[in-house]
Amino acid sequence: MPDDLTLTVGGQSIAGWTSIRVTRGMERIPSDFDISLTERYPNVSDIVVMEGDPCVVAIDGDTVITGYVDRVSEIVDAHNHVLSVCGRGKCEDIVDCSAQFDSFQFKKVTAADVATALCKPFGITVKVIGSPGILFEQVNLNVGDTPYAKIDELCKAAQLLCYEDADGALVLAPISTVEAAGGFALGVNVERAGYLRDISQRFSEYRVYLVGVGLLQDLGVQALTEYTVNDTTMPRYRPKAFIAETGDAGATVAKQHALWECNRRIGRGNVVTVTTSSWRDAAGTLYAPNTLAALSLPQLKLIDGQKFTIGEVTYRRDMNGTACDLILMPPQGFQPEPILYMPLPQDVAAALAGTNRYY
Template sequence: MDDVSLTVGGATVSGWTSVRVTRGMERIPADFDIAMTERFPGATDVLVNEGDPCVLSIGGDTVITGYVDRVGDQFDAHNHALSISGRGKCEDLIDCAAQYQGYQFEKMTAAQIATALAKPFGINVKAAEGGLVVPQYIFNVGDTAWCVIDTVCKFSQLLCYEDADGDLVIGPIGTLEAEGGFALGVNCERAGYLRDISQRFSEYRVFGVGSAALQDAGVQPYIEQTYLDDTMPRFRPKAFIAETNDAGAQVSKQHALWECNRRIGRGNIVTVTTSSWRDSAGQLYAPNTLAALSLPQLKLIDGQKFVIGEVTYRRAMNGTACDLVLMPPQAFMPEPINNLPMAQDAAAALGKR
């Protein structure tokens, strides 16, 4: 049985009566709510304070490494209940202002920038070597560290999310696959499939309307680019004005294609509830993992692979279950961003200073 244990100050406590642990690709940090009563041995001896570093584990696997945020004690004539809530270490990146001398980065990759911003909080960054070099990035006083990291990762078209160790992971959509996938009546108790076209369009049009800065007036051509979603049943156009500078049109075209693909992905959401927290190979279900779906009852293509976007492990008096949210891979592709807010020759000159 996968017991949920919380380790604080070297002491480990299990026997929780209520458990809710959630991790996700777009839910940073991971968080948990757990509770127990005096009916369990040692409940009255649990000494946990808000702010304590903690590690939450399921069986022998670490799931969240972070801090206790809230501790609640309740007494009455017959019971003593203890509840604890906490989040992963990356909560400090979300909550706190970014700290870096000069408030600007020059000629650094997304991983290098993230490492510099995460270091004051004791958070490690796990990223592959290399990546796009950002010529210059200036942030405002009060911007959170996560706001900066999320933006520079989009420059390189990389995802960033928290892992079980409380570290920040920077990388592409995962290629690992949950063994066994999901099949109704095998390891899937309940499943749902939401198909939504309310936020989708038949055409995504990009218009290049520039000011011809540093050029003779009237020499900049009128440019229009269209991307079609042939799966839309009626005419629904969506228009974008291309960003400025000589890289703006290219990035805006990428953005229009991203809008089309992302909206298709977000319009196909599968929810699955299973009684086990682990796949057929014994691995805990985790975000950024592919899973094959065998759910013909939902009119899905047999064996079609969706990405696990969010996982919630839960346990209460009525039993144990795992709730998962899955979407096609394109639903999680990072948004293209123009990282050259000036002409490319000017940016190149700035980088040579």
């Protein structure tokens, strides 16, 4: 069978799965799978898969998930023996567990440095694509924080995505410009496609107000600074206002946030779903998250050749056959949210860092 799925676990490589669902995504961490087989597989009663086993899920030799078995279900009757296995990628541990670090504090580090330290106890590799981003003077952990929650927070400040790759590593990267060969075209490699256009959560203006913080002054004396981002594609007047975060870097971050709100809402208001019978693009590469794809779907009123980013991929096989379901959006729909990591005046933050009181 082309593109057969193999589960390697406990020294066994098990193929012949009759029901397959494997999902990977840019905003879905960890990746996960749900597969099953019946007595049609020879000696199914001899297959031993235990919960907690390390495993590798591969499609025709191409690894798609490296992780662990979470659940095993076996059902028998007079005629059938059904084995079902569910599992997730290695990054499940940094999502589920609490972070551990000797001092619970880092100084002068990048998001990649913190990610590497927090992932190390779980045997998870960190891969950085491009620049590691800004240097943080100090990073503190709270008791009970998960590694992923802290890493995600730092990645937003550094404007990086963080997601799991096929090898179970945590990837820190910008939005990719790598493109899937062949794109998607109805009647060529697309069985079904949908296009959701939604303006209910979009606005014509995104305004940021920087409110003065001078003390002991009369009301109205301090200037009210305004910054505006316009969405010219909105058909009517719909303003949205935000108060800038405190600190002298707050205005800069708030302006970035206004632009992000505009672009993000445009992206999330244009969602394309595609179902294709193949798990691979025209070059034979498995479809993967954080990949661009050109769309030729004029029936859906899309600009021919417009490139959307693949946000989520599901490889599936069931009684209805083999298919790949994909969710795509404009690239700006996946841009990380800008945040002000330390909402303090920069000179105050520097002084506190020097006296080990940087909160």
